[in-house]
Amino acid sequence: MTDPAGRRLSAREAVAVVTAGEGFTELSVPAREYAPDGPLAWPGYDDSRARAAERTGEEESVVCGTARVEGTQAVLIAFEFGFLGGSLGERTGDRLESAYAYAREHRLPVVSLVATGGSRMQEGMRALTQLQRVARQSALTREAGLPQIAVLRDPTTGGGWATLGAGADVVLALPAAQVGFAGSRVRPSDADPTAYTAESQVAAGAADAVVPPAELRPVLGRWLRLLTNPSKEPAPTPAHLPTPHAPEAARATTNDPQPLPTTGWEAVERARSPRRPRAEAYLDTYFTHRTPIRGDRSGGTDPGMLCGFGERAGRTVAYAAQCGTATRPAGYRTATRLIRLADRLGIPVLTLVDTPGAANDAEAERQGAGAAIADLFTTVATARTPITTLLIGEGGSGGALALAAPGNTWATPDSYFSVIAPELAAAILKRPEERVRATADDLRVRPQDLVELGVVRGIVRAATGT
Incomplete structure (x- = not known):
């Protein structure tokens, strides 16, 4: 200076x-x-x-x-x-x-x-x-x-x-x-x-x-x-979680502006569509303004994980949001850092899940992918501050679940959650390629399936005027 x-x-x-x-x-x-x-x-x-x-x-x-x-x-x-x-x-x-x-x-x-x-x-x-x-x-x-x-x-x-x-x-x-x-x-x-x-x-x-x-x-x-201005309210709830509208071209031709997918593969395709809203749109809709933190303090950054603090109705809420890419170890460590800080300061946390899964290349393994994911699982599970999760796109296996709040995860109509991607599941089960779509149905990945299975609490649709 x-x-x-x-x-x-x-x-x-x-x-x-x-x-x-x-x-x-x-x-x-x-x-x-x-x-x-x-x-x-x-x-x-x-x-x-x-x-x-x-x-x-x-x-x-x-x-x-x-x-x-x-x-x-x-x-x-x-x-x-x-x-x-x-x-x-x-x-x-x-x-x-x-x-x-x-x-x-x-x-x-x-x-x-x-x-x-x-x-x-x-x-x-x-x-x-x-x-x-x-x-x-x-x-x-x-x-x-x-x-x-x-x-x-x-x-x-x-x-x-x-x-x-x-x-x-x-x-x-x-x-x-x-x-x-x-x-x-x-x-x-x-x-x-x-x-x-x-x-x-x-x-x-x-x-x-x-x-x-x-x-x-x-x-x-x-x-x-x-x-120094944490929210006095509990974690955001669907009623206070306005979601951005999907572009008109991305909506089905039906009287329902946000119809639920009819098949598992449709759920996968909608979650992977480049036309649906992404994390930035959700964060911009939810917060009056927000300020990011960057990096895992261990030598890495991941542009596919957005973390920071924002103001909502005059109070502070922390956020960690996946951007639809494979999440790298630095992304998990940055989210862990964010949630621990919010927990210490008594600030509620909003997480947005959207990833095909954890990065699985050799460099990700060298950077400690397993340890980073394990640490995030533990941090979310033991946090005292309220955490709310919204599944906004792909929920790919443990790499997505690590960011999800147990018992307080919700889903949008343009999302799916799966133990493994349908293509990979079919390959492991030695099913032919033409059985991939049926495998998606077998896995029960649709938002309404997730509700029935007790994996998510409910489905959040775009509110009129948000």
């Missing part, structure tokens, strides 16, 4: 950007007493700190306080890179611990404006252990059901990235910011510098979005509203 002349903004200037310069109240923390030149008696350390204080006007590398960001009160942690590279020492740890404790006491979200080179060498291992201290405070705050948002400034490296940055619930980054565990002076000489950028971290699923400085305050404000 820089000014028009390219100068890196100070901690307080960064705070002013996200608060519009209003109402920042700094938290008071008693100063730790150091022996001369710190815990290691590092020659010249006292002088280095004195020069840093004179240059920046700060007594330490972080400034902590409270302020409103677009109307939401939050605890702000802002790093001062001009103070010894924004490094973490024992006094930094004191301030961070105090900020987190204040957030829990007053039930406030935490926003970290990170710009750090890592742990402070002049304090040795005493400095490095502050990462454990920060990790514990972050974990306690997570257990308290309070959201944490990180804004990655330039640079964000070392332990600051590995705790306050990557450990946040939502990670935003400024354009071209240097982001990575290895700082520029310690990485291999032949390392690709583009791998250590905000853009690369978003592409790898380690951060959610790159946000230009001019948009940072409204984007941060929207996230704070979404994560």
Whole structure:
């Protein structure tokens, strides 16, 4: 984050950007007493700190306080890179611990404006252990059901990235910011510098979005509203789940605008039709606005799984939606991440099922497809927050069922659910190709079959005027 002349903004200037310069109240923390030149008696350390204080006007590398960001009160942690590279020492740890404790006491979200080179060498291992201290405070705050948002400034490296940055619930980054565990002076000489950028971290699923400085305050404000304003209602129900109309050409010529399929194969064909509504249409119909999260925090993304939080009737609902493609391991892990966060914050979840199944190529296996699906099954099964599922297209085997809420899954007329695709079932049973259609009937995949079998609760049709 820089000014028009390219100068890196100070901690307080960064705070002013996200608060519009209003109402920042700094938290008071008693100063730790150091022996001369710190815990290691590092020659010249006292002088280095004195020069840093004179240059920046700060007594330490972080400034902590409270302020409103677009109307939401939050605890702000802002790093001062001009103070010894924004490094973490024992006094930094004191301030961070105090900020987190204040957030829990007053039930406030935490926003970290990170710009750090890592742990402070002049304090040795005493400095490095502050990462454990920060990790514990972050974990306690997570257990308290309070959201944490990180804004990655330039640079964000070392332990600051590995705790306050990557450990946040939502990670935003400024354009071209240097982001990575290895700082520029310690990485291999032949390392690709583009791998250590905000853009690369978003592409790898380690951060959610790159946000230009001019948009940072409204984007941060929207996230704070979404994560601190859960719906007081239970999970969405069909009566409150408006579904988009299918295009006229996709409807059967009948008095019923959404007739149910008469055969299993018709159900399959309708679910696979490119003309029926897809996840984007459902989400746009349901939410006033929505903000996505991106990536599985394990190096992967899947554009075929849309996850995020949206506003419905002034309240927040989380969503995880398949887009009709084979879901990759990163997609399952991203959905798991989304549902766990929503569960912790008490936010109801809407899932949209639409996939021919889990990706089954060799790379998907190498990326841990089985473990990713298993983790999602467990997360959905154990979630305390209400989850509602709408089957909007293909329900292909376990790769679809993993996203479905037990006992609270509904279906549209343009959908089917099957233990296996009819073509594959026929192949396994050594039936000829001409028996595929009959196999679809045998599998009882139609929406009305699913209701009779007790797999789904009911059929949701497009409401007039939605």
